[in-house]
Amino acid sequence: xxxxxxxxxxxxxxxxxxxxxxxxxxxxxxxxxxxxxxxxxxxxxxxxxxxxxxxxxxxxxxxxxxxxxxxxxxxxxxxxxxxxxxxxxxxxxxxxxxxxxxxxxxxxxxxxxxx
Numbered sequence: 001x002x003x004x005x006x007x008x009x010x011x012x013x014x015x016x017x018x019x020x021x022x023x024x025x026x027x028x029x030x031x032x033x034x035x036x037x038x039x040x041x042x043x044x045x046x047x048x049x050x051x052x053x054x055x056x057x058x059x060x061x062x063x064x065x066x067x068x069x070x071x072x073x074x075x076x077x078x079x080x081x082x083x084x085x086x087x088x089x090x091x092x093x094x095x096x097x098x099x100x101x102x103x104x105x106x107x108x109x110x111x112x113x114x115x
Contacts, residue, residue: 003027007036009052048078 005019007027017027017036025038034054041047053073060068076098080090101107 003038009034009036042082044082046080046082050076 003025005027006016007019009015009017015029015034017029017034020026020028025036027036027038028034032055034052037049037051037053039049039051041049051073053071055069055071057067058070060066076094078090078094
């Protein structure tokens with residue numbers, strides 16, 4: 001099964017990411033500013049990876065008169081054994097984790113380096 005095309009990032013405004021690869025889960029914004037990659041690796045375990053990359057052009061801190069491209073990315077990795085957990089159990093655990101990250105300014109604290 002394939003994910004819908006386009007993928008839509010919520011927010012104001014919403015951002016459409018169009019499929020850029022028919023064989024892989026690669027989606028990109030028409031401006032090239034954002035890219036979404038979805039991968040599945042199966043071996044002794046199954047690993048699902050979702051990665052959102054943001055690109056921007058800004059002044060180089062070492063050469064302020066020159067601009068260069070900077071990238072920032074966010075990954076979610078779901079690593080599971082081939083058996084032992086149902087899809088519903090994995091979904092419940094992932095949902096709990098994502099909801100936890102959205103509580104009480106936790107993400108900002110992590111970005112600021114708190115542990």
